[in-house]
Amino acid sequence: MRLALFLPSPPLLRRGRHPLCARQATTASAAPDPALVIVESPAKAATIQKILPESRYRVRSCVGHVRELPGSAKRIPAKYKREPWAKLGVDVADDFRPLYVLIAGKQTIISHLKADLKNSAELILATDEDREGEAISWHLTELLKPTVPVRRAVFHEITPDAIEFAFRNCRDIDLNLVHAQETRRVLDRLAGYTMSPLLWKKIAKGLSAGRVQSVAMSAIVRRELARLAFVPARYAGCTARFEGPDRPVVATLSTVDAVRMVRGSDFDDHTGALTARATAKNIPVFDRPALESLVAALELADARVAAVDKKRTTRSPPRPLITSTLQQECGNKLGFGAGRTMRVAQKLYENGHITYMRTDNPNLSDQAVAACRTCVEALYGKKAVWDGKGPPRVPKPKAAQAAHEAIRPAGSTFTLPEDLPPGLERDEIAVYSLIFKRTLASQMVGAKLDQTTIKIQVQAKGDAPCRKVEFKATGSVVVDPGFLRAYQSEDVVQTPGAFLPSVVEGDKLVGSNVAVLEHETKPPARYNDASLVKDLEELGVGRPSTYASIIEKLIARGYVFRGRMLGENKSVPPRALLPSLTAFAVEKLLSKHFSSFVDAEFTAKMEEALDEIAGGSAERTHYLRQYYCGEDGLAASVERTEKEIDASVFRQILLPNMPPEMLASAAKAGKKVDKAKTAKARASSSSSSGSDGESETDWSNTKVLVSSYGPYVEQNGVVVASLPKLTLADDLTADRLETVLQLAQDPELGTDPKSGMPVLLKTSRYGPYVQLGRENDYAGGTKPKRSSLFPGMDVGTLTIDLALKLLSLPRLLGTHPKSGNEVRAAMGPYGPYVVHDGTYVSLKKDVHNVLEISFDEAMELISASEYRKEVRREKQALKKAEVQAKKKEKGTSSPKVKRSAKGGASAKRKTTAKQKSVA
């Protein structure tokens, strides 16, 4: 079996001055078995194979990890099923020995690699140079059981030189590094699989906790708590317009009698009062009328320029992108979620447009720096290139393992965004352009700006409450845009502040048009994908490959909602991340009894311990034992807590915006209730809630709790109403709860004139819905007709007319003139749609109304969609035929072996199978 004999010369060999190829040329006649090189990513394998002649190096990929701890009961091998530790997948008693199983679906990959190894002269493991990569190499040797020499090679750049260097400097697998990875893996398993069952018992089934996800969940919950505790402060400010010699300027009132005006940061977030520091400085707080009377007493027509200050500032160029910053930039500039960013980047990577997109190393390779400087020079001139010594290298982040370089355009010359080959999607071009510009910017000179501040003094009239005030106007002029030319939009380069009037100290100005404005301090913003990833990265929690999936996991577990999921509710931005009530309950339990789960410090300390294990100065069993075993270990703590804590206490939701009597009675639970006080509190709350007083709820006997089936309201221990899963913290005010309770008591909206049956408004865990008639209005077995309210519809303002329209869904619009089949409009899980014969067309918000859409409009949408479908089908058929024709051509004209990993491997497998059968 000497396949190599028939291989055509790879292009590099023909060009070949490179040593890798030279050696190949001299030994070609001997044609020894090639080496099997295994990397993690198929795309990377294909790129490397283009450099290495297949006759000497067969480059294959293992597609990530290959073995895992069994995730669920059905993944445990029968042999171990009855072991007490089988579900954990770690035998704690036997030095935390992990039970590894093949990852589901990786069987074919492994068998292909085994077949390739059979006629390979050696095995070169070239997985990433980090903990996980080292572990993958070790698992591969365990699975493949090679009998040929095994070498470990690492390269950080895919160039002939870098690969040759790596192959000349091979080493053995670093077992200490593998131990560090295994420790990380086992710890995460012990943490997650010990804590989650406690949550099932105490809060709700199916919940989860983990070293990473619980930190992320807690951050989102704590941000919401900070918002609920936030007390806004109000203060007034003012602007005036001054006529300069060449142009006017709008300036802001900055000082009153030399004391500066108050700012938002002078107020305490929790009390809304001035901070002690601001109070000490005697900073005045004006309300609107006070400030209005003050400015009325100013001699605005007689203003004077008190100072003109110019300051030169330099803005440094940004760092090249890494996974976290790419996700932030695409989030902030393009509005993408972390998942969408990564899907687009993956495509760009697979098609060879960018380097690897999962990295924590902000440094560029030498090849990249050279390419980048050439490109900057060509586009912006030599002066724009970074003028320091060498490239602006940046220290890698604390937790970084730096197996890859920064994310940048691929290759030794950068492709301009406008020179990308046709056929890329709009998202891909947008993300590529962003990466291209940011990479260029990172190698350019800083931007120089002149910031000018004009101070304008105005005297007060004799009877005024002050003597004199100062107004201030600031503007920036870009002196040298530097990197801004590559990485900022035009409007930033041309700052409007450039247009300050040309005045000097002492000039007289005439002011007018005073505007007094009211300001209100804003609570901290909710997280979105970008800001959460930013914080997680700074905390060193999670890895580039997991940032996007952490958010998805929190959503899948019901801990977090996206603002978008709430529908038309305008008060919440669509990209905001909001905690569910369950998240509040879990956060309370974890932070009270297992603070290491919500504390990012834990991961930081773990990383230190892992570094020691990797360095050989610490031992893995010892570390795991002190984490899990003993009196203070996790196992005993969880067991103890399970016995000690009362589930109903932790399932109850208590937030600062809820009725005060509810909070008070919870605080007193277990103690004697002071009846007089409770009564007083009740009286005060009903007057403050502004309700008519007829339907007073005894909040001291009312509780909001969460369960496996969603949140609900309980009174005197009896369930009186269920709340939608999408209930937010904001929904738990007295007024909102009152509406829910009233609805549960009296759900009748009106009567359906057609059937005479009552129309009921009810709530389930899926949210509010309307129902036609009661169960006993229908003959045995038939369920009442039901329809969900649309997301964001307000229960309080729902009318009988709208309810009837909702009940008309799914609505029959007519029959298709060609097929004779029905055309219907309805609301589905993904929004409103029209459908005919399995062709679904989503309706656009604000354009179509599913309750009103006509047959003609629906037909237009459906016909267009069916036409597009047809065109696509034809295109695909054409493509398929083309590919098949090419294959045929190749097969007959030359004995070329396909270079892709899949094709090569399957060809190989066939031959080995034949050999086996002969033997």
Added chain:
DNA sequence: CAGTGAGCGAGCTTCCGCTTGACTT
């Protein structure tokens, strides 16, 4: 991918990190 609106109960759920796939709007 195109609505759900409980209540038998046994068995299951769950972690983090590495990689892509096969489908569309």
